[in-house]
Amino acid sequence: MTAPHVSTRRPPTIALCAGEASGDLLGAHLMAAIKARRPDVRFVGIGGPRMSAQGMENLYEQEKLAVRGFAEVVKRLPEILKIRTGLVRDLKRIRPDVFVGIDAPDFNLGVAEKLKKAGIATVHYVSPSVWAWRRERVKTIVHQVNKVLCLFPMEAELYQQAGGQAAFVGHPMAQVLPLDADQKAARLKMKIDLWETVFALMPGSRVSEIDYMAPLFFRTAKLLLKRYPSARFLLPVATAATRKRLLEILADDEFTGLPVQLMSAHADLACTAADVVLVTSGTATLEVALCKRPMVISYKISPLTYAYVKRKIKVPHVGLPNILLNKGAVPELLQRRAKPKKLAAAVAEWYESPQDVAALQQDFHDLHLLLKKDTAALAAQAVLAEAGVAETEAV
Structure with missing residues (x-):
């Protein structure tokens, strides 16, 4: 009698990092849309209460990242850098299928760059305000992440012109x-x-x-x-x-x-x-x-x-x-x-x-x-595609 086949394939693992309340809301919507396509997915990283309610395994406290402005960040820089170093180390060990940095570009893009160099797919969800100031960042971001998901229509073209991958997914609040x-x-x-x-x-x-x-x-x-x-x-x-x-x-x-x-x-x-x-x-x-x-x-x-x-x-x-x-x-x-x-x-x-x-x-x-677009669905499709995970795969 042939022994039954037991799959050893692990469930897809998606790492996310949201540094503040607005990112927590975006992350929660994204997680719900991903779970609708892959109920077996595992989420790890840093999120707030909404993301935790969707099943996030928090590695660090989100509130410690919620600071603003140059002067304020300088005061908390050692702690922030310690969290970033720890998060990169932990995610290199966990080897998620994709890392999604949600907003907080000063923190998340640095994490994404290191993970991309380590062979982990990276997505940045919410373009920094490159159309408003420091437009030179576009070329840098294109090298840091595989794809940028943009909430506003004027953003995606800037990345595409720089040779990067980007998509306008609408704004989830409009939906x-x-x-x-x-x-x-x-x-x-x-x-x-x-x-x-x-x-x-x-x-x-x-x-x-x-x-x-x-x-x-x-x-x-x-x-x-x-x-x-x-x-x-x-x-x-x-x-x-x-x-x-x-x-x-x-x-x-x-x-x-x-x-x-x-x-x-x-x-x-x-x-x-x-x-x-x-x-x-x-x-x-x-x-x-x-x-x-x-x-x-x-x-x-x-x-x-x-x-x-x-x-x-x-x-x-x-x-x-x-x-x-x-x-x-x-x-x-x-x-x-x-x-x-x-x-x-x-x-x-x-x-x-x-x-x-x-x-x-x-x-x-x-x-x-x-x-108004089906933002969470479009973002979920893009994230799963970068992760190399099929939406219709049996679970």
């Missing part, structure tokens, strides 16, 4: 968020009356951002409360660490009695329910746009970091909605212009200008259509 945002339904879910004045505050997803932006936003909220005494403020919280820091800041005597409601995630719900959103520049601005809400974009970083970045920027806007629409659709109050009085005035102008809001919402609707 997940409804094309027609329903403010009434959002307020009903949150038990907020339609007549109430509601502002959303989004000071950032990292503790370092919270330290800069939350006090500024809370001072702005105090001014808005004077103008609109019945106003309430919604603040979606990305991580336990940011919640802790926000509660510490709100406990200060300066902010006693400020009606700020902290929400665990659900940024889309907070944005949709709000009349106007005050938001820190970054991925969150796109989420606000896809929720079709008027916004005021602000940002403050250390003077050293700002001086460095300002010299490198090659586009007239920093907010993603303005960049993608190629116009100043929403105000940007940055650095020295990021003052409570200016921010409060800009928020109030939106609140008191319904015709302007209606025109902005049409722009955001068109933008949504441009970015």
Whole structure:
């Protein structure tokens, strides 16, 4: 009698690394789409709570990588470099079929370069802003990774022109968020009356951002409360660490009695329910746009970091909605212009200008259509292809 055949082939192993909350969301969607094609897949690397819920085996804590700006990174550089060295060492031992760096290019591209040299396929998911500044990075990135997955339509062509492989996969938020945002339904879910004045505050997803932006936003909220005494403020919280820091800041005597409601995630719900959103520049601005809400974009970083970045920027806007629409659709109050009085005035102008809001919402609707693709599916197909893993293989 012939002994039954037992396959010794290991399940596909995909390594991923997401350095912050926005990357965690992208990674979770990607993982779900990959599992739909290969339920036997193993995921290892660095991710946040959403990726962990999808089955990520975390080798290091994501929060330790969530720092921003040149000056801030310098302070944490030894720890970050230690994690990068350890991750490369661990992944060389594990030998995943592919490594996917999700955003965080300063960290992930260095990891990808070393793994590619070791014969491991590499994909970078989310192009750095090469179209905005430091365009010379394109040639370097082409050598560091096998393929770049781009969220915006103008990015893929830059890599292809440099001899690299790249694909526009759309933005996952444009797929997940409804094309027609329903403010009434959002307020009903949150038990907020339609007549109430509601502002959303989004000071950032990292503790370092919270330290800069939350006090500024809370001072702005105090001014808005004077103008609109019945106003309430919604603040979606990305991580336990940011919640802790926000509660510490709100406990200060300066902010006693400020009606700020902290929400665990659900940024889309907070944005949709709000009349106007005050938001820190970054991925969150796109989420606000896809929720079709008027916004005021602000940002403050250390003077050293700002001086460095300002010299490198090659586009007239920093907010993603303005960049993608190629116009100043929403105000940007940055650095020295990021003052409570200016921010409060800009928020109030939106609140008191319904015709302007209606025109902005049409722009955001068109933008949504441009970015709406089956992003997670396209990204999953590209990742499995680079891994050399068949989607239809029996498991």
